Amino acid sequence: MSSATPLLEVEGLRKSFAGVHAVDNMSFSVARNTITGIIGPNGSGKSTTIDCISGFQRPNAGRIRLDGRDITRLTPQKIAKAGLIRTFQTVHIYESMTLRENLLQAARPFQAAGWVADFLRLPGMRREVDAAMVRADELVDMIGLRKYYDAPTRILSYGQKKLVALAAGLMPKPRLLVLDEPVAGVNPTRIREVEEVILNLHAAGESFIIVEHNVEFVMRLCERVIVFVGGSKMTEGDPKSVQQDARVLEAYLGIPA
Amino acid sequence: MRMPLLAIIVVAVAALLPLVVSSSYILSVGVTMFLYLVAAMSLNVIYGLLGLLSLAHIAFWGIGGYFTVIAVMDLGLSFWVALPLAGLFAGVLSIAVGFPALRLNRHSFVVVTLIFALLTTLVARDWVSLTRGPMGIPGIPSPYFFGHEIAGAYSFYYLSGLFALISLLLLYLFFTSRIADTMRAINQSEDLARSQGVNPTAYKLLAFFLSAFFTAMAGGILAFNQRVIDPLIFDFFFMQAFLIMVIVGGRGSFVGVLVAGAVMSILPEVLRFSVDLRMVLYGLALLAFVTWAPNGLAGWIREKREERLRSELRQ
């Protein structure tokens, strides 16, 4: 695909629950190699939109394209395989597995080795495991949790678990990583670490969508910000202009225009 | 690397036992233990790894028995062909039942698997032309191995022992494989697994197939050992026994269930209680473990290890 094609295109997305429109006529696009932020007050449809584009909810209407390919009605696992990986607002992690195992598991479905190769421990499988180990090693150092590499993730703090979820999302080298509130509930020092990680990865060519309530975080990190209100896009632009947009201030902070 | 050595010693002892012991009672306890171990470990795959409490497990145990017997006695197949065929039949059937059952929510899933088990009991009792009804099928012939008749405690001990050895070995390889890791992942967070590209249904159906496959063959050997099969093979007693072994040993743990299964097969015989009292004790054991140690012995060991690790990492 040419680099002119947007990485992600969302057109006319609509999703309602029991008559309430959580998302109504949502359209936006995301270019490759960018960090795009999505902000908006509670109930503006951020999480529902993420669920729809990652296949966890079926949209009632609209189209979603990843690198030109229509992924609207695909199952979450197919969308993941297509290159769109997402994290969860409430941190999802394999609690009884070690940090290392969590990372390796995240890469497994993307490897070519099937059940037979796994069961017979064929050489091809072993090579893939080794490659995954290398990547996991890099990532665990990147999130600074090497000390807990072989501990069950159950014992980690909330913020640490969020970092692990981030690293796991990166294991399969996704085309687009969608982070759902990656720093909510994380203490401020860690937030800086997360920023660095994301910036480094961006420099290496990774694309991100970051949904966040932490407006400062988004403004510092993102090249472009989309503002959701009432289930649709209110405005978008670079951080500075969005910050100065009176409508955004009103919607978000309650400061009248 | 103590484990492999320990395993070899245990297998050697088990293999040499009949040469030392002359009591056929002890050998028959051994037969029961071998077959129960395979059935319990198979349950460990669906319930232990994936957390699916499928009460249909007992159905495949009985279906394996009936299929093997009918295939040999009515269709004239050799025992050595009928047995794996029974396994395949049960496996395919488990997928046919599992596929719609998995669509239901957790509660309905359990009840529906239960109903399936009851249905098979019904069929065994009432489809008389196929299963000879409530009286069952007596006079099951002995299998022949290259002209050598397999009959009596001694031969069945080796038959079931060899079957258990191979099955448990294969199951061990499975439990330590990445497929099992993915199953454990699905059990802990199905959403996370899906967001990582895993198709949970495929894994669940695989688990169904494997557990039904091995359990059915165990049931088949049981039938030939008893020389008679009747609808009592579907008795819930077996389901409860296998469940207790999995829970006491620790869901998802191979070694835990292996040890618990062996102990719980042998112990009641050693203690010589009446059947009813034995079951009461089983029930109390189940209650005790589910209430205070739901992750079984293996889980308890793991928790202790984690506590130690936690305190170490704090420093």
Add this chain to the structure above:
Amino acid sequence: MDYIYFLQLTANGLVIGLIYALIAVGLALLFGVLGIVNFAHGELLLIGAYAMAIALPAFGLAYIPGVIVAVLTAIIAGWFIYEAFLSKLGHGEFERSILITMGLSIVILNGIQYIFTATPLLVNTEFGYAGVNIGDIRVAWTRIAAAVLSAVTFAALYILLNYTQIGRAMRAVSQNRDAALMVGMQPRKIGRNAVILAASLCGLAGAAVAPVQLVQPYLGQFLVFKAFAIIIIGGMGSIEGAVFAAIALGVIESWIGGFFPVVWQEAAGFIIMITVLMLKPSGLFSRGGMRVG
């Protein structure tokens, strides 16, 4: 077709259906309020049945005192089970509730078998085998008593659930647990009430069944699996569904048993259940979204 025969079948079916309903409603109640599937439900009935069998001779075969003893015994058993085990379960621990109630079922069933042996008991009441003729149909007094008992119970249950605080609290928790907790309802008290209510229904069912069928240790198991099928058909937390499906099943089973081989009678419940599951998996009466499975 023999009209009289058909009416006779229907009458019998109604009686059985009412007993099924007593069992199924208790099961639905426990599922709705506590979120558990009670595998020991049949054993609560068993306790009621055996209590009835023992109490009757002590009271000179008088029916009502026997029933009262049966219900009280079942209530005591249910109360103990709740305090000792069920109250300790968290709300989402569904599989654990199955295992615990399964364990209880094993202990009770085999305990009773150990004490009373597996020999079936023939239970006699003051009514003996006497019956009444309604037109050309004959109905035994024991069956009439069972039907009356059930009908009165359902009337009382209706009043309880719709017009009393206790009942409305149970319905509230059943419909939306979080909301109920938020307005200050106490789960432990409501759970206990639900268990006592369900246990008394089982005790009643046991007392009603004892004179009608042979009492043996597996009586509970046989009936409770029917009840499982019934609540699936009716919708797992739905009381109205349980009553409707139970009575319908009792009557349908009776009709089938009257004209076809016994096999089909037993299979009827399961076949209906499978059909319902394929067409409307949440059950006939469920509102969908009542319980997040």
